[in-house]
Amino acid sequence: MKNITLPKITNFKKSDEYRSKIHNLIPGGAHTYSKGDDQFPTKSPAAITHAKGVYCWDLDGNKYLDTLMGLYSVSLGHAYEPVLEAVRTQLEKGVNFTRPSVIEMEMAEKFLSLVPQHDMIKFAKNGSVVTTAAVKLSRAYTGRHVVARPAEHPFYSYDDWFIGSTSCDFGIPNEIKQFTVTYKQDSLEDLERMFNEYPNQIACVISEPEKWIVLEPDFYQKAIALAHKHGALWIMDEMITGFKSDFPGSIKKFNAEPDFCTWGKGIANGFSFCALTGKKEIMEYGGIRRRGEPKVFLVSTTHGGETHGIAAAMATIDVYEKNNVIQHNHAIGDYFIRGVHEILTRRNLTEYFEITGFNWCVGLVVKNAQKEPDFFYRTLFMQEMIERGVLYQGILSPSFSHTTADIDFMLAAFDESCHVFERALESGYQNYLVGEEIKPVFRKFN
Ligand SMILES: Cc1ncc(COP(=O)(O)O)c(C=O)c1O
DSSP: OOOOOOOOOOOOHHHHHHHHHHHHHSGGGSSSGGGSGGGSOSSSOSOEEEEEBTEEEETTOOEEEESSTTTTTOSSOBTOHHHHHHHHHHHHTOSOOSSOOTHHHHHHHHHHHHOTTOOEEEEESSHHHHHHHHHHHHHHHHOOOEEEEETTOOOSOSSHHHHTTSSOOTTOOHHHHTTEEEEOTTOHHHHHHHHHHSTTTEEEEEEOSOSSSOOOTTHHHHHHHHHHHTTOEEEEEOTTTBTTTBSSOHHHHTTOOOSEEEEOGGGGTTSSOEEEEEOHHHHGGGSSOSTTSOOOOOOOOTTTTOHHHHHHHHHHHHHHHHSOHHHHHHHHHHHHHHHHHHHHHHTTOTTTEEEEEETTEEEEEEBOTTSOBOHHHHHHHHHHHHHTTEEOSSEEOOOTTOOHHHHHHHHHHHHHHHHHHHHHHHHOGGGTOOSOOOOOSSOSOO
């Protein structure tokens, strides 16, 4: 273990003031529940003032190493200069016009060149918009209503078709809920069972291609063929995997040919740019050329073609094309995983922590004295990492700006936090955790 001096962050005065006011102004206190106060310990920053590279600063001036990087969206680094430069240039030319901007065609050609499986693309500002668009097109194309998704996967959209299938379904009519069904994420048998249970009813399957577990290399060839055999379409949601598991995403790694892919998060280095790519025959349903045929009102939003988000995505793609970003990010993930194994083995804690996921998205399960996953101990571990200058929620999403020195810093904080964790295992988390435990985002009651 390298000898690194860690900070001791204890001043959250301005954060506490912010926390006391924000819930009177914004329901949930944030614009995604994942960033909310119930996702962080009491001793934590309430809001960020600015960030650069892989570091961010809070209202009290405390500095943190960022590990989830804007919910996976910042793939190159915060305020990454080549992306900022492209955005600045675009800002000078205007951001929204009365007709499309010429950059839309440039971007369409550029992005589609990365996804040879697909012929057409539609842009949006949020991931939920493009996953819902893929579902809408699938329903129109197949004339069916039911949407299938893996039971274990957490999130595809805040729209009714998805949220109605979670425990957070308040406000969604039962009539809508019945149209979303689930299968076991890695089981072709269960997929087949589902198709047989809902014969000629399933319009599409939507799935993140890689979620915490490793699938057989031919899984998608078989799964997509099965869906097609049953008349359903396949939507591969690359929101998190895109520009992370591979470039452009898992579609390449699995040599898969889904009918659609949905993209967002890291593809514009944190700027708001998302996309739906798909096969022409189906995407054309959202076009205006099918004379006399019904028109699908696909994605139609005032800000969908906002020019600087597109410029940010183009600059991000350029960086990926000119550098081996994927290799760098995976190496950072591997370095962290090796370091964590070393710490846990040395401290005899391997049964209390579990590393999950992949080198491009490294997850951590924190357990209690009974060796069961536990939110109290998880919150305590987050609290200790934050106190040592690492804004950590149990996930490392490596970016092009993370260096091994940053990970050494993170590992030093991890090691010291383990020391507190050991003491908590002996005498109870209650003696160390300040405030409440974190809560699941998808919960029925507050
Ligand atoms: C797999 C997946 N799909 C879709 C979405 C929705 O994206 P957005 O938050 O941009 O609407 C998310 C967001 O977390 C996601 O993780």
